Amino acid sequence: MNNGYVLQMKDISKEYYGNKVLKGVNLNVKAGEIHCLVGENGAGKSTLMNILFGMDVIHSTGGYEGEILFNEKITEIKSPKKAMELGIGMVHQEFMLIPEFTITENIKLNREITKDNVISKILGDRLRTIDSKRMNDDARSALDRLDMNIDEWVRIVGLPVGHMQFVEIAREIDKTKVKLMVFDEPTAVLTESEADNLLKSMKKLASSGIAILFITHRLDEVISISDNVTILRDGELVKTLVTSESSVGEIAELMVGRKVDILNKEEKNKKQVKREVILELKDFSVHMPGEEVKNINLKIENGEIFGIGGLAGQGKVGIANGIMGLYPSNGELYLKGNKLKLNDTNNSLENGLAFVSEDRREVGLILDSSIELNIIFTALNIQNKFLKKYLFFTLQNSKKIKKHTDEMIKKLDIRCTSSKQNVGKLSGGNQQKVCIARALTQDPDILFVSEPTRGIDIGAKKLVLDLLVELNKELGMTIVMTSSELTELRKISDRIAIISEGKVAGILKPGDSDKKFGLMMSGTKIKELQEEVI
Amino acid sequence: MTSKLIVNKIGLPRFIISTLFVFVLILAVVLKVPMDMLLSDVIKRFGMYGILVLAMVPSIQSGTGPNFALPIGIVCGLLGATMSIEFGHVGFSAFIIAVLFSIPIAVITGYFYGKLLNAVKGSEMAIATYTGFSVVQLMSIGWIMLPFKSGQMIWPIGKGLRTTFTLEKTFGHVLDNFLHFNILGVTIPTGLLLFFLGACYFVYLFTKSKTGTAILAGGMNPNYARASGVNIDKGRMIANILSTVLGAVGIIVYSSSYGFVQLYTAPLMMAFPAVAAVLIGGATAKRAKISHVIIGVLLFQGLLTSAMPVTNKIFPVGNISEIIRTVVQNGIILYALTKVEGGK
Structure with a gap:
């Protein structure tokens, strides 16, 4: 057979x-x-x-x-x-x-061709000499099969x-x-x-x-x-x-292709009024290794949920990181019409931007520290909240901190033993809620959320997404959500920008066809796309 | 099972050292070592070394690891002390003037030391150790060259300061004797203890301030802190300035309580007992609290002081007890340093 x-x-x-x-x-x-x-x-x-x-x-x-x-x-x-x-x-x-080795040495690594010598005959095979000539020949023929005319002895x-x-x-x-x-x-x-x-x-x-x-x-x-x-x-x-x-x-x-629940979205679209631009990106580039953003232009409107989607490594994650000044960027940013200083995290935070990082464990949290400190720290550092004057010292106001943290724990339903528990001991979903609570404590105008549902279970995913919608509806907070999960983006966003190769491939409505999303994500240019659609 | 839980809760280093401490104390009673003297000594050394150990807290919290460059702070403190004596101060005022002189010197050197640490991120501990060594050796030249004239400090013939000189006529034991009293033959150096606990409280307040919180966050997770707009390099700088100042004040308190000032190469190895004490107290290279300092210094100095008379009783010949003391001290230091990445 x-x-x-x-x-x-x-x-x-x-x-x-x-x-x-x-x-x-x-x-x-x-x-x-x-x-x-x-x-x-x-x-x-x-x-x-x-x-x-x-x-x-x-x-x-x-x-x-x-x-x-x-x-x-x-x-x-x-x-x-x-x-x-x-x-x-x-x-x-x-x-x-291995950078310091030649091409041949790399090709033959751990499979070296060897020949006998005096010592190896006495002390065993491990001491045989490397037969560079035969190795080079082998490497040459492998390179030839690939039509590579580079010399095999180059490092x-x-x-x-x-x-x-x-x-x-x-x-x-x-x-x-x-x-x-x-x-x-x-x-x-x-x-x-x-x-x-x-x-x-x-x-x-x-x-x-x-x-x-x-x-x-x-x-x-x-x-x-x-x-x-x-x-x-x-x-x-x-x-x-x-x-x-x-x-x-x-x-x-x-x-x-997936069945996306677009119903509630359409209803939302009807209500849509003309909104003003709150944040504008002009020729904005971010040098984030693995997520380079190249000269993009975007306008984010006040009060919307703006989705940023695309495949991994295409640059979608770089945008929020660049705006927050965590990775070097250049270009121009306008917040409510005023130019925003680049590469200055402090300044971004002071201007009412808040960020929930995609890297929860490394950037988003101090794992071996209490929920309290994790939630209040940014607000304390940037806005001098939760401080109290005692004679000559300005110290943490532990009562206020405890009260606020308890409120947040209740509001976001963070499952923990107490507000003093280390966040490292919480589950992924609850850690994510702590991250969001920290951003909310700043009372931001624009909330950047990156990969909010990564690594958390389905129940927690829904809670997090519902929370974002609620914040947007009730507080009118502008939310920019970056996510690898297209379904999520289409569920809650008003508009979705698809990033491909560091550039905006296009801005779509959640209700647009699967085909459009798929094509844009795989880097098909808009022009070709239009032809395809026609 | 439960005993394992208890050990886990206390931490193995703390458990081993406290068991040893208790064992030595029992041995002392059995060997009829005068307990009142021994306990007086333990308490005195607790106060003497405390602030030097406390100097580890800010540097660990800022993420630069234990301050192995403590000799830098010590040299600043010694400079303050010698200047205070040179200008003819005596008693309490000599002590206070010494502290006041040493602080600005420590702030300036701490600033440059902090700059150095920010330039060598990732290998702070090794660099710090050798920076400390270099500064001590450099100042060995300084102690000869500086134009001190006070007869209390200089060699009777020749140039420069003596290697050791007494503080009997200046500020020796001023803190120890402040409000001191005896209970059952045990002397309680109230002033010394109060000064140490006061310094602890001051550092505790600092960690609860805005700057202190930012330093703490920066030390525990620099990425997190940066995303919250913290200038991490500045935090590390401030923490190391504070650590250097504590080192300076610490050595003045130490000298005063000891009754002598030791110059030249004496500060060379002083960082290690302090580092060991804080580690035994439960700190790691990344996390330290005031409680770690208090527990650590009590266990470490307690064990050393009580081991001395006990070995003297067991080996009454010659200076073998001094040798054993060195072995025990360095053994504890070595053990503590293996626990630098997490005192479990």
């Missing part, structure tokens, strides 16, 4: 602490095929790949259900080493190279990013038995021409009989290169398509 499949993953399910992240996913890859795997962040792609590579995270959390067939044999991949022995190669998104440090990517690939194909190669968003860090080269090499590899599993967000690449495409959404297999019978639009729609 030879059906030509190199890899078959059947009915794969995986749970993390009761949270189902994969539900019965099937994936089949043939030899010589380029198979694309697409899906939003959190759709389950990385979990699926972790299972394929037998990563520790999988086995230490109770393993997976379903079976994996490699070369039509049921295989249990228990460790990355086993995966490598089977002939599965991986090209990582972040390079795993990695200083090479352009595109070249490093190729060295990674060369290392994988040099492993003689490679049968399946996984490319995890390899084009994300490359320039256009580098990406083109890479795609060409992938085709060449595939034609030599290696199966390729290609994870990407760029749907045009999917169309141009792949034979088949598998779409995941929320841990479920949506569909496996033959690429030639599909279109960018269809894939985008399948990737995003």
